[in-house]
Amino acid sequence: MATIRDVARAAGVSIATVSRVFNDHTLVNPETASRVLEIATKLDYWPNGAAQSLTTRRTQTLGVMLPELFGEFYSEVIRGIDRQSRAHDYQILLSSSHSNGEEVLIAGRAMLGRIDGLIMMAPDEASIETVERVRRRVPVVLLNPRIEVEGCCSVAFENFSGARAAVTHLIGLGHRDIAIITGPPGNVDAEERLRGFRRALADAGMDPDAAAVIPGDFRESAGYEAGVALLARKPRPTAVFAANDGMAVGLLAALAAAGKRVPRDIAVVGFDDIAMAAYLNPPLTTVSVDACGLGHRAVDLMMGAIESGPTGGSLRQQLPAVLVVRQSCGSATAGTGLLEQTAGSSGGTVRRGRK
Amino acid sequence: MATIRDVARAAGVSIATVSRVFNDHTLVNPETASRVLEIATKLDYWPNGAAQSLTTRRTQTLGVMLPELFGEFYSEVIRGIDRQSRAHDYQILLSSSHSNGEEVLIAGRAMLGRIDGLIMMAPDEASIETVERVRRRVPVVLLNPRIEVEGCCSVAFENFSGARAAVTHLIGLGHRDIAIITGPPGNVDAEERLRGFRRALADAGMDPDAAAVIPGDFRESAGYEAGVALLARKPRPTAVFAANDGMAVGLLAALAAAGKRVPRDIAVVGFDDIAMAAYLNPPLTTVSVDACGLGHRAVDLMMGAIESGPTGGSLRQQLPAVLVVRQSCGSATAGTGLLEQTAGSSGGTVRRGRK
């Protein structure tokens, strides 16, 4: 394939001139420029990206590392990152499905020299080493970090207050025996949501330790199994808070299979507000987080960090988690699930209806 | 940051030796190796990816270009690509949301030198130029190509036969006045599905030109509007084939808002089988395509192409589109939408129930 030298030779100029034409840097004689461009087209010359980033130390690429790519949530995060990156003329180098620190380290190493910054959702503490090493070279933005890292920006959802609001809502509806299906152990989001659940109970003068805690792993199947387990329990809880919507879906299926009616027999609340939540039967009351917005915000922080260089401070941002009341919790004022019914009431943290 | 030279100097060896240690290429004295490794760790040395790929002409990265990143379908494709790439130790360089040929060209140019191959779903014919130019340098695999390109592998869904099966099923249920909500003009998938729709009618001795064709664009809102338009029509079609599930969702919402019952008043069939399809009210009969599998297959083809070099032939693969009968079409044998009911009947192209 043609290199800059081939073009220079064919056009009878030096490679410096060709480079200048392509970066329209300094003034180049228009005649020379057009001749070079013409030759370049004829030779099908395209600058080599690796060579460019080697000299300029710029790649116009953002690294993105995610723990795993299943579930709608992560897709949305990627969408948000992608969209905002494009707006800033950046491409994204994606590497996901990392289950342990070792894999993260390898992926991080492979990215080095190819990225101007790294947006990362770390699955576990073992990844912190990678973060530290990468951070010495390019800015790092953490998503929902388990541990804040000195010198890294981060964006996180208000998991705690979102969960608390959801459970408080159930309590307000009269429920006194509320169970929770948790996320995988060690997952920050899961832990924060559990903490919010317990706080809500405590705030209402109930004993958090008395509540049924069913272990889950954020997958639909875990929700189903949890549902089966719950039904065998006596006394049976009157409401369940599933730590994410995926498990709520499985739970609803288990309840339907057992002939239980939601919310009459048992109330259900989820977390995430995935696209199908409004279309479930009954429409799912859940806590809405803007996954796409998380990615968007992460890119914004990254752009700031890249601008300001390694001296940039470590901003911490929180994104709201908003309770969306639909029908699965039995609220009298719930939306229909098919028609928009946004209410401006309840202190601004509760929405009703479809979106 | 430390370079290979720093390590070499500190360890009292040449850069060649350091390089050899890191690529455990040729025999290196174990003692020397461990000393180099130790120094490298102390200096926090990581090889620079850009420099490596400049000399080796390998990047361990696959370019991925998609027209736009909205909707579950594309997320699934990316998931499939990502998973399979990781299995082969490749990362992916993502660039999406390209709406025109110009943007595609720029993105392609930015990728050059950073990728070992390109997986691309081209939005329009204007992108063909980019494909051609990229193809001269690295292998290209096309997804659902509008036009096959000489020397490129491709993977596509059987849009045509999938749509035909869906409409034939409606006809088998007794429907004689069937409408279609189409995808955006110029979209291959949309066109193929329309073609399948017309063929099914023709096969049944009906006049394709007499059918109602409502223009859509694959978005939920278009489905809603199409629903409104359909309800105003007289005589009103007894069944509707929406060219994708997103529009079917909107259509169901419009019908519900008008108090129509599905499938009693009107039957609905979609295309894609997105995750929420089974949870809609009623569960949506649709044509299932394995978007994740599409990405997976594309990577497999790419690996073959990279192995065999530019001489590699141009394989064309078709992935099946399978009709999944649920309740929205009014079939007597439909699944419940919540319990798995896979039937092995009907020539193997029809499944029933949830998945």
Add this chain to the structure above:
DNA sequence: GCCAAGTATGAAACCGTTTACATCGGGAGC
């Protein structure tokens, strides 16, 4: 007619690796 300023271009260093080839000891074979 000379100097300063400005424009267009070239020469060469550099970015951080890999790798072909050269070099250098030392032990084996005879």
Add this chain to the structure above:
DNA sequence: GCTCCCGATGTAAACGGTTTCATACTTGGC
């Protein structure tokens, strides 16, 4: 004791660009 071979390592040339600095040639002002 002389080759020959081999293992360990160094030298230096790529890879394909960008960029600093130098140079040659025009102009314009006085």
